[in-house]
Amino acid sequence: xxxxEQSAQGSDPAESEGGAxxxxxxxxxxxxxxxxGVVAVALPLxxxxxxxxxxxxxxxxxVDISKIAPGQAIKTVWRKQPVxxxxxxxxxxxxxxxxxxxxxxxxxxxxxxTKPGKANWLITxxxxxxxxxxxxxxxxxxNRGPFGGYFCPCHxxxxxxxxxxxxxPAPKNLFVPDYEFVSxxxxxxx
Amino acid sequence: xxxxxxxxxxxxxxLTRWLDERLPLPRLVYGAIGGGYPVPRNLNxxxxxGVLAGLFLTIQIVTGIVLAMWxxxxxxxxxxxxxxxxxxxxxGWALRYIHMNGASFFFIVTYIHIFRGLFYGxxxxxxxxxxxxxxxxxxxxxxxxxxxxxxxxxxMSYWGAQVITGFFSAFPLVGEPIRVWLLGGxxxxxxxxxxxxxxxxxxxxxxxxxxxxxxxxxHIPGSSNPTGVDVKDEKDTLPFHPFxxxxxxxxxxxxxxxxxxxxxxxxxxxxxxxxxIPANPLATPAHIVPExxxxxxxxxxxxxxxxxxxxxxxxxxxxxxxxxxxxxxxxWLDTSPVRSxxxxxxxxxxxxxxVLDVLILGFCGGAPxxxxxxxxxxxxxxxxxxxxLIMLPLVSAFERTLPLPDSISSSALHGExxxxxxxxxxxxxxxxxxxx
Amino acid sequence: MRYILGLVGAVFSVVLLISFFSNVxxxxxxxxxxxxxxxxxxxxxxxxxxxxxxxxxxxxxxIQRGFQIYKEVCSACHSMNLVAFHDxxxxxxxxxEVKAIANQWQTEVPTVNPETxxxxxxxxxxxxxxxxxxxxxxxxxxxNNNALPPDLSLITKAREGGAAYVYSLLTGYRQxxxxxxxxxxxxxxxxxxxYNPYFANLNLAMPQxxxxxxxxTYAPGNPKPTVDQMAKDVAAFLVWxxxxxxxxxxxxxxxxxxxxxxxxxxxxxxYRNIWxxxxxxxxxxxxxxxxxxxxxRSAKRKAGVKG
Numbered sequence: 001x002x003x004x005e006q007s008a009q010g011s012d013p014a015e016s017e018g019g020a021x022x023x024x025x026x027x028x029x030x031x032x033x034x035x036x037g038v039v040a041v042a043l044p045l046x047x048x049x050x051x052x053x054x055x056x057x058x059x060x061x062x063v064d065i066s067k068i069a070p071g072q073a074i075k076t077v078w079r080k081q082p083v084x085x086x087x088x089x090x091x092x093x094x095x096x097x098x099x100x101x102x103x104x105x106x107x108x109x110x111x112x113x114t115k116p117g118k119a120n121w122l123i124t125x126x127x128x129x130x131x132x133x134x135x136x137x138x139x140x141x142x143n144r145g146p147f148g149g150y151f152c153p154c155h156x157x158x159x160x161x162x163x164x165x166x167x168x169p170a171p172k173n174l175f176v177p178d179y180e181f182v183s184x185x186x187x188x189x190x
Numbered sequence: 191x192x193x194x195x196x197x198x199x200x201x202x203x204x205l206t207r208w209l210d211e212r213l214p215l216p217r218l219v220y221g222a223i224g225g226g227y228p229v230p231r232n233l234n235x236x237x238x239x240g241v242l243a244g245l246f247l248t249i250q251i252v253t254g255i256v257l258a259m260w261x262x263x264x265x266x267x268x269x270x271x272x273x274x275x276x277x278x279x280x281x282g283w284a285l286r287y288i289h290m291n292g293a294s295f296f297f298i299v300t301y302i303h304i305f306r307g308l309f310y311g312x313x314x315x316x317x318x319x320x321x322x323x324x325x326x327x328x329x330x331x332x333x334x335x336x337x338x339x340x341x342x343x344x345x346m347s348y349w350g351a352q353v354i355t356g357f358f359s360a361f362p363l364v365g366e367p368i369r370v371w372l373l374g375g376x377x378x379x380x381x382x383x384x385x386x387x388x389x390x391x392x393x394x395x396x397x398x399x400x401x402x403x404x405x406x407x408x409h410i411p412g413s414s415n416p417t418g419v420d421v422k423d424e425k426d427t428l429p430f431h432p433f434x435x436x437x438x439x440x441x442x443x444x445x446x447x448x449x450x451x452x453x454x455x456x457x458x459x460x461x462x463x464x465x466x467i468p469a470n471p472l473a474t475p476a477h478i479v480p481e482x483x484x485x486x487x488x489x490x491x492x493x494x495x496x497x498x499x500x501x502x503x504x505x506x507x508x509x510x511x512x513x514x515x516x517x518x519x520x521x522w523l524d525t526s527p528v529r530s531x532x533x534x535x536x537x538x539x540x541x542x543x544x545v546l547d548v549l550i551l552g553f554c555g556g557a558p559x560x561x562x563x564x565x566x567x568x569x570x571x572x573x574x575x576x577x578x579l580i581m582l583p584l585v586s587a588f589e590r591t592l593p594l595p596d597s598i599s600s601s602a603l604h605g606e607x608x609x610x611x612x613x614x615x616x617x618x619x620x621x622x623x624x625x626x
Numbered sequence: 627m628r629y630i631l632g633l634v635g636a637v638f639s640v641v642l643l644i645s646f647f648s649n650v651x652x653x654x655x656x657x658x659x660x661x662x663x664x665x666x667x668x669x670x671x672x673x674x675x676x677x678x679x680x681x682x683x684x685x686x687x688x689i690q691r692g693f694q695i696y697k698e699v700c701s702a703c704h705s706m707n708l709v710a711f712h713d714x715x716x717x718x719x720x721x722x723e724v725k726a727i728a729n730q731w732q733t734e735v736p737t738v739n740p741e742t743x744x745x746x747x748x749x750x751x752x753x754x755x756x757x758x759x760x761x762x763x764x765x766x767x768x769x770n771n772n773a774l775p776p777d778l779s780l781i782t783k784a785r786e787g788g789a790a791y792v793y794s795l796l797t798g799y800r801q802x803x804x805x806x807x808x809x810x811x812x813x814x815x816x817x818x819x820x821y822n823p824y825f826a827n828l829n830l831a832m833p834q835x836x837x838x839x840x841x842x843t844y845a846p847g848n849p850k851p852t853v854d855q856m857a858k859d860v861a862a863f864l865v866w867x868x869x870x871x872x873x874x875x876x877x878x879x880x881x882x883x884x885x886x887x888x889x890x891x892x893x894x895x896x897y898r899n900i901w902x903x904x905x906x907x908x909x910x911x912x913x914x915x916x917x918x919x920x921x922x923r924s925a926k927r928k929a930g931v932k933g
Contacts, residue, residue, distance in 0.1 A: 027432075030896035033889040034439065040885070044281035048256055052278035057712045057753040231904060273708045273780070276871070283871040284878065428904060436900045440893030447886040454879025455680045458783060466784035466868075467776075476826065496645040509638055519631055561653040568646035572639040579635020583628055 059190050065121070066185035073138040075126060078177065078189045082126035082134050084150070085187070088161060093119055095148065096162035106172045110162040113176050123187065124163045124174035128152040135159065135174075150174065193228045193412065195424040196221070222409060228427035229434055230415035232598050236310070237413070238441045239303035244401065245442055246296035251394050253289040261341065263387040265380045268343035269468045287457040293335055294460045295449050297483035300328065308520075309541055311418055311529035316411045318521040323404040325517055327397055332484070334393040337386040339481060340378070344465030349478045351378040351386075357491075360504045377471060418529025419594055426598035477558050485555025486548055487513060490574070492559050493567040509571065516578050523578060526586035533592040536585055540577065547573050662813035666806050668823040670787035670794040675862050681880070683873050684866055686718045691844055692863020693717060695856055698842050699835050700778065701733070703770065705758035708779035709867050712752040716870060724752050733757045771818045773831030782861070783868045789861040791824065796857035798824040799834040836860075 061078045065085060068074055073086035088096075093110065101107040114121060126134050130152065136142040137150035137159075145151025146167065147160035157168030164173040179189045199220040201207045210217055220226045260279050262271035275282035304324070307313055313321035336354060340347045355378065358369040374381030412421060421427055428434070452459065460482060464475045480488055487510050494505035516523075531538050547570050554567040676685035693714070696706070711728040719727065734747035735757045750757060758777075760766035766774050782788045802821040807814050815821045819829040839852045849855050865872070 026892065026896045026899045030436075030439065030889070030892040033443075033885075033892050037885065037889060044284060045252065045256055047280045048282060048285060049259065050280050052260075052274065052280065052282070053712075054274065054278040054710060054753070057710065270708070277708065277713070283875060287875075432900050433904065436893070436897040440890060440897045443886055443890040443893045447883060447890055450879065450882045450886055454875055454882060457875075463784050463786050463788075466780045493642055494645055496641070496648045498641050498644055502645070505641055509642075512634065512638065516631065516634070519627075523628065523631060561649055561658065565646060565649050565653075568642050568649060572642040572646070575635040575638040575642075579631050580639075583632065 060188055061190060062182060062186055062188045064185060065187055070120065075138050083177070083189060084122075084124050084126045084138050084163070084174070086122045086138070086163075088120045088122055090120075092148070092161040096160060096164075099160065099164075103166075105165050108162075108164060108173055113162055113164075113173070115179075115181065118181060121187070122161075122163060123179050123189065124176050127175070128154065128157055128170055129165065129172040129174065130155055130157050130168070130170040193421065193424075193427065195427075196228050197226045197429060199224075199226055222405070223435070224431045225429040227409065227430040228421070228424075229413050229430050230421055230426055230598050231428045231433075232415050232417065233413065233434070233437075234416050235441065236302070236306040236416075238438055239299050239306060241438045242299040242442060242445055243296065243303055246292055246299055247394065247397060247401065249292045250289060250296060251398070253285050253292060254391070254394065256285055257289055258391060261387075263341070263384050265343060265383055265469075268341060268383060272342045284453070287453045291449065291453050291457060291460065293338065294481070294483065295445075295452075296331065297335070299445075300331065301483075304328070305545065308544070309531040309538075310414060310416060311524070311526075311531065312414050313520050314524070314529050315521065317408065317414065320404060320407045321521065322518055323400055323407060325514065327400050327404060329514065330393055330397045330400065334390055334397065335481065335483065337390040337393075339465075340383065340386050341390065342465060343383065343469045345467045345469055345473075345475050346462050346465040346478070346480075348378055348469035348471065349475055350480055351382060353478055354480075355382075357507045357510075360501070360507045362504075414529065415598055416530060416532060417595055417598060418533065419596075419598055422597045479556055482552070482556060485553070486551035487555070489551040489555035489567040490571045492555075492564060493571040495564060495568075509575075513571075513574060516575070520578070520582075524582050524586045526589065526591065528591040528594065533594055534589060535592065536589040537582075540581055540585060543573070544577050547577065662806055662810035663826065663828055665809075666803070666823055666828060667826060668794070668798070670790040670824060671797075673790040673793045673858065673861060675789060675858075675865060677862065677865050677872055681876060683876070685862065687848065688859050689863045689866045690717050690719075691848055691851075691856075692859040692861070692866075694844070695836075695842050695860040696778070696863060700860065701756070701759060703759060703766075703775040703832075704778045705760075705775075706756040706778050706867060707758055708755065708777070709870075710753065710755045711750060713870060717866070721752075728752050728754065731757070733759050736761070771831060775832065778864060778867065780868045782864045789865045792864055793857050793861040794824040795822060795830075796834075796836055796860070797854055798822045 059079065061076070063076050063083075063085060065074075065087075068085060068087045070087045070089045071092075073084055076083050076085060096110040101109070110119060110122075113124075126138070128135050131154065133152050133154040135150040135152040135157070137144040143151045143153070145158035147158050149159040149161045149163055149166075151158050152168065152170070155169050157170035158166050159170075159174060160166050162173075165171070177189055179187055182188050199210070199217040201210045201216070206216060209215075257275060260271060260275045260282065262268055272286065275286050277283075279285075307321060307324070336350070340351045355369050355372055358372065359365040361368070370376060372382075373379070374385060412427075415421075462479065462481075467475075479485070490513055491506040491510045494502045494509060496502055498505070500508075526534060526537070528534055531541055550570045551567060551574065554563045554570065557563045676683060676688065696704075711724055711731075714724050714727060715721070728750040731750045735750050735754050737746055737748045738744070739746040758766075760769065763774060776784075782792060785791045787794070799820060799822050802815050813828060815829045819831055820833055821828060822830045836853045836856050839850070841853075842851050842856060844851045869875075
């Protein structure tokens with residue numbers, strides 16, 4: 001005779017309590033693995049937007065400063081941004097040191113902005129701290145502004161001989177990047 | 191949606207109620223892939239491949255967008271930009287290999303999905319439009335993949351572009367002007383590269399839109415099933431969530447494991463070494479071959495070697511396009527009232543022949559065009575057209591099918607039907623023939 | 627409509643069969659002549675490297691030796707323009723050594739004189755890529771009998787056979803066999819080319835680069851620089867230049883595959899768990915069991931009973 005068997009629906013009651021917990025655990029485990037997977041996938045997707053190895057390799061630039069005479073400055077490039085390297089004259093150094101800190105919007109002494117024993121070498125970013133224009137003053141005959149340092153033509157920010165902000169809308173002094181003297185004639189920026 | 195017993199979306203939490211009153215998006219999702227969409231309970235693993243295809247489309251879009259942040263669509267810089275991604279960009283090598291192998295796996299999954307449809311009669315009424323939308327998706331995938339392969343601007347990229355756009359010049363009069371219009375020049379060059387990049391970025395979103403239509407069209411009658419018998423009542427179905435989300439989930443993890451094995455341990459196995467040589471318009475590679483997923487079509491193209499009224503090249507191009515276009519007519523070529531190949535023994539044998547035939551065509555497409563391989567392609571291509579356009583209509587009109595089960599949930603009782611039905615009587619559409 | 631489609635199918639099939647018969651008859655009446663390449667081309671010799679296999683890692687000492695060979699032998703003609711000097715830190719060199727290698731590289735990097743604007747050269751920095759020995763393709767061809775020495779950055783991925791091919795090629799130079807010249811006089815090695823059966827076209831423009839043992843002197847603690855050893859070392863180095871992320875890829879791959887296997891197992895168990903009550907709801911037994919049905923059917927067939 002043909003018969004039909006109905007297979008047991010779930011386990012018997014005594015087991016079902018522990019069974020339910022095991023069942024929940026399995027579902028939770030599976031879903032949490034999927035969740036971990038999603039996070040693990042998101043990480044490289046986000047990190048890939050960071051600078052690649054070749055850009056990081058250009059993070060430092062070495063500059064030869066042997067040809068810069070006192071009173072002269074050059075413009076060079078570091079991390080695709082302009083950098084001003086100026087050889088200060090003794091008069092410029094004196095003028096910078098004579099300014100009382102209370103007069104400065106962003107108080108810093110010249111000594112804080114240069115390396116010990118190399119107070120004549122002023123190395124700053126050539127980016128105005130207001131909205132990012134490149135200030136004038138490095139080239140021969142360029143307008144150095146009312147304080148004899150740098151002058152930004154965009155909105156009139158004026159920097160002094162230590163490249164500190166004295167007048168105009170810029171909030172901070174020209175930024176001094178990390179640098180070190182590899183030798184007396186070579187500086188490594190960054 | 192279409193089944194009366196489908197669970198309705200009932201938001202409990204105040205937030206979900208607030209959202210539901212303003213934008214019924216969660217309701218839509220619930221009814222499409224959540225607990226509110228009934229699916230036949232007897233689906234086998236061949237039914238997993240649609241979701242896998244969607245998964246790989248997502249993988250391709252995500253990795254593609256990220257790669258596009260670093261890729262440089264210039265004839266001088268494209269190759270180097272890809273190598274820059276491989277060497278310098280954080281995790282760039284992984285993203286590139288995933289995208290490269292993802293394309294291959296997207297096609298593997300899609301081919302299995304298509305052959306599932308061919309065997310189980312998924313293209314039959316009332317799902318003809320689902321089938322045709324699927325073919326549209328396939329054509330868009332082929333265009334996207336072709337253009338994507340050109341972007342690295344390697345030797346195969348360039349010469350593949352030359353050959354494929356050269357097809358158009360086979361058409362008399364309008365052919366050459368169309369080819370030059372497509373390329374924006376006389377040969378693949380800067381113009382072709384930039385426009386391929388633009389279109390390669392665009393088409394996947396068009397594919398995504400057609401996929402939505404494809405799923406929408408499917409959800410009107412609901413999924414078919416291995417018996418081909420329509421859903422009758424609640425006993426025949428299970429809600430998509432959690433039953434098929436779980437099944438799709440674990441199978442996706444298994445499939446991704448295979449994918450990871452390729453990406454991390456054999457990333458260049460499915461590719462061609464010549465594409466690691468920068469494109470050189472003056473030096474043709476020894477054997478120009480497209481990527482493996484185009485090999486069957488390449489074999490059909492190269493099978494026509496004799497000018498017969500039309501030039502051989504034109505025959506090849508026409509046959510190649512026709513080989514996909516005839517599939518649009520499949521619902522009307524195969525007239526059997528029985529959907530599933532499980533109950534059509536003669537059809538089953540021909541189906542097996544078709545699978546073998548396509549594999550043979552694929553193999554020949556990747557091989558050099560020696561007389562032997564061309565000869566095999568010629569016979570295999572002849573069978574391909576004969577199968578769809580001659581064999582199938584005849585088989586479906588005259589075959590003797592096996593009796594169908596009463597319903598999905600009673601398909602375990604297959605035996606009773608067989609005992610009851612007298613020999614030689616084929617069940618009519620719906621297979622509710624009851625022995626008198 | 628069905629008949630039109632049937633006709634289309636018949637037409638394609640007929641044209642294909644015409645092509646088939648034409649193909650076969652051509653093959654039988656005038657078979658394509660044998661070529662020297664078919665007969666004398668050799669597949670690459672087997673080469674096993676530390677980087678082979680799913681758990682392969684670079685043998686840093688070997689690739690340093692390989693780099694030395696590139697530097698002293700190959701870089702005279704072959705560029706490597708996708709590799710930067712700073713990438714060499716992966717070989718085990720420190721920052722100062724890399725700076726020295728860059729600085730002392732015999733070819734300088736093209737630049738513009740900042741004062742006069744003329745084209746000039748400068749010493750390489752670690753951030754530079756390896757400069758090409760030739761200014762451009764024309765110069766390269768002019769110096770090499772109209773042949774262009776390919777860039778070596780990707781060579782092991784750009785050739786069938788990879789590192790094994792490079793190794794076989796470098797050690798494969800020999801006299802062209804008399805048998806070949808006899809059978810295929812047209813394939814006799816022309817003036818300026820060199821016979822090498824591992825090369826697809828048999829005759830190669832590059833003269834044998836590694837000619838004698840000890841051509842490069844290895845530092846103490848390394849194996850002897852025989853031609854075979856040097857070829858292996860430079861092949862290993864070129865695997866690194868083509869795929870510097872190989873070790874990272876293998877390591878990440880292991881982690882990913884293990885993770886996915888766990889996910890698959892948990893996923894499968896969760897799936898069985900969820901489906902527990904729904905599978906095998908009804909099972910037929912006895913006469914209606916499909917297995918018994920099959921037995922009955924085949925018994926009926928044997929007995930010759932119909933139906």
